[in-house]
Amino acid sequence: MLEFDVAVIGAGPAGLAAALAAKRSGAQKVVLVERDFRMGGILEQCIHMGFGLKYFGEELSGPEYAARFIKRIEEEDITVMLDTMVLSIDGDMRVIHAVNKNGVVNIKAGSIILSMGCRERTRAQVAVPGTRPAGIFTAGTAQRFINVQNELVGKKAVIVGSGDIGMIMARRLTLEGVKVEGVVEIMPYLAGLTRNRVQCLDDYDIPLYLSHTISDIRGQYRVEGVSVARIDENREIIEGTEFDIDCDTILFSVGLIPENEVSKSAGVLLDPVTGGPIVDDHMETNISGIFACGNVLHVNDLVDNVSIESEKAGKAAALFAQGRLHEKTEAISLACGENIRYVTPQKIVRGGQDDVTIYFRVSSPERNIRIQAEADGAVLLEEKRAFVNPGEIEFITLQKENLSGINAEQLIIRTVRE
Amino acid sequence: MNEKTITCIICPSSCHITVRGSGNSIESIEGHTCKRGMKYASSEYLHPERNLTAIVKAKDYKTPVISVRTSRPVPKDKQIACMRIIRELEVGPPYEIGRVILKNILDTGADILLTNE
Ligand SMILES: Cc1cc2nc3c(=O)[nH]c(=O)nc-3n(C[C@H](O)[C@H](O)[C@H](O)COP(=O)(O)OP(=O)(O)OC[C@H]3O[C@@H](n4cnc5c(N)ncnc54)[C@H](O)[C@@H]3O)c2cc1C
Ligand code: SF4
Numbered sequence: 001m002l003e004f005d006v007a008v009i010g011a012g013p014a015g016l017a018a019a020l021a022a023k024r025s026g027a028q029k030v031v032l033v034e035r036d037f038r039m040g041g042i043l044e045q046c047i048h049m050g051f052g053l054k055y056f057g058e059e060l061s062g063p064e065y066a067a068r069f070i071k072r073i074e075e076e077d078i079t080v081m082l083d084t085m086v087l088s089i090d091g092d093m094r095v096i097h098a099v100n101k102n103g104v105v106n107i108k109a110g111s112i113i114l115s116m117g118c119r120e121r122t123r124a125q126v127a128v129p130g131t132r133p134a135g136i137f138t139a140g141t142a143q144r145f146i147n148v149q150n151e152l153v154g155k156k157a158v159i160v161g162s163g164d165i166g167m168i169m170a171r172r173l174t175l176e177g178v179k180v181e182g183v184v185e186i187m188p189y190l191a192g193l194t195r196n197r198v199q200c201l202d203d204y205d206i207p208l209y210l211s212h213t214i215s216d217i218r219g220q221y222r223v224e225g226v227s228v229a230r231i232d233e234n235r236e237i238i239e240g241t242e243f244d245i246d247c248d249t250i251l252f253s254v255g256l257i258p259e260n261e262v263s264k265s266a267g268v269l270l271d272p273v274t275g276g277p278i279v280d281d282h283m284e285t286n287i288s289g290i291f292a293c294g295n296v297l298h299v300n301d302l303v304d305n306v307s308i309e310s311e312k313a314g315k316a317a318a319l320f321a322q323g324r325l326h327e328k329t330e331a332i333s334l335a336c337g338e339n340i341r342y343v344t345p346q347k348i349v350r351g352g353q354d355d356v357t358i359y360f361r362v363s364s365p366e367r368n369i370r371i372q373a374e375a376d377g378a379v380l381l382e383e384k385r386a387f388v389n390p391g392e393i394e395f396i397t398l399q400k401e402n403l404s405g406i407n408a409e410q411l412i413i414r415t416v417r418e
Numbered sequence: 419m420n421e422k423t424i425t426c427i428i429c430p431s432s433c434h435i436t437v438r439g440s441g442n443s444i445e446s447i448e449g450h451t452c453k454r455g456m457k458y459a460s461s462e463y464l465h466p467e468r469n470l471t472a473i474v475k476a477k478d479y480k481t482p483v484i485s486v487r488t489s490r491p492v493p494k495d496k497q498i499a500c501m502r503i504i505r506e507l508e509v510g511p512p513y514e515i516g517r518v519i520l521k522n523i524l525d526t527g528a529d530i531l532l533t534n535e
Binding site: 085176386 | 425430481485
């Protein structure tokens, strides 16, 4: 059995930042376990620009952003195990069971950081009717085929879902000479960032069909086309609105799901809305000594926020391994009020010495609102927003002075109309 | 007289800005909420530019291709022409981030750099 102070699972941006922070916060022996052949996570295939403005103050591509952290990891005395997949964790003993080409690897750790990221929702999870021909991919799989393996996926594509990955792939395919016939979105609004609609769709005159769905997929061996139809408020197809698009490729960009099979094996409790672990402001889960950060926790749209949040997890995990993180005491729970879909962390440990940043998403778009944090009927914090949108993560920071005065069990986050 | 509607991408408010003008002169800008938006709209109207990212074939590298980008934004209408050139490139070691593999593509002033190693 190998022994480490802090073991980090997944070497994406979350794991990289967490491992570095753990090392720099005094953990002697840190190990980073990654199933892929290299570090960097999803960023290795995100070759587009749009990373790092907040963290590094300059705009970078995904691989460049990851490389800055990878360099720092390589400079520190941190053990990196590549091509090694974690299968399960014994939560009480804090023992990780993994496999690689040498066989089984067992790691006993003082504390564990979960940073496995997320995976894509597939066609099966959105129940699209039609045949089952070749030529159907998730957008992220197509991204890896094209950007890493140099395999172009088709000649004429339709994209289902207006998430960022789908829109970014629409541009990528267009630049590679693939004709993108349209992006079909079931909701009445865009799932991803407006900036991506402008620069990935509008720039190339790619039609965006909001409130539309795929009513049929045609083709016996290879995709030959799709039928698209407008839907009403109840998501029922409006008759007579159906039209056909010929294509040989369909990309699904219909959301991401935090990758938590390993977390569950350790007894970690998940939030039904985020799909990720319930954590406190130290990023600690319900299991003592097991922490979580990045996309495994909730789907982030800005990698810079992931790095910042993961440093907190790394630091807390290092303190825990050294017996310096104070005992789990009572915590204030955070509740979702008006138009808030989820908040994370879901708890704040009483008596903390730090300001706490809370990330959240709204349920539906709103203009000119205030974000309110309320406990015991008193408003602790209020911030204006000109515009909020479910596709863009929001955050507020509660000052430690504000937090120390709270006696209530609950702190409610909500939006209030002006 | 030309009219162009631009969605501002500087902040999430996404204002719709209308720019009117002819040739290289702007007559009016409407619909912006702040100065940053006005600046963005005028540059989008006069000379829209984009960063370009792509992949090129890589010999003796850990994957068949390596990612690249332009060192500065290139005019929007030259993107496709630039891509045609980039697609034909092939590189060998050393693989270092920032290494220039093609200078001044299509006289845009932008170099093509490696973004991975
Ligand atoms: C297509 C796309 C475009 C994006 N565009 C932007 C953008 O423009 N700007 C921006 O700021 N952000 C962007 N993001 C978001 C950003 O990339 C993510 O928020 C960030 O990568 C999340 O990091 P992570 O480390 O949590 O997850 P990941 O990057 O997914 O890393 C998780 C790692 O864990 C490993 N792993 C998982 N399970 C196991 C296991 N059992 N054992 C061992 N290893 C395991 C995986 O192999 C992977 O390397 C984009 C994301 C995607 C998918
Ligand atoms: S004009 Fe100003 S307020 Fe409007 S989107 Fe642009 S930056 Fe934001």
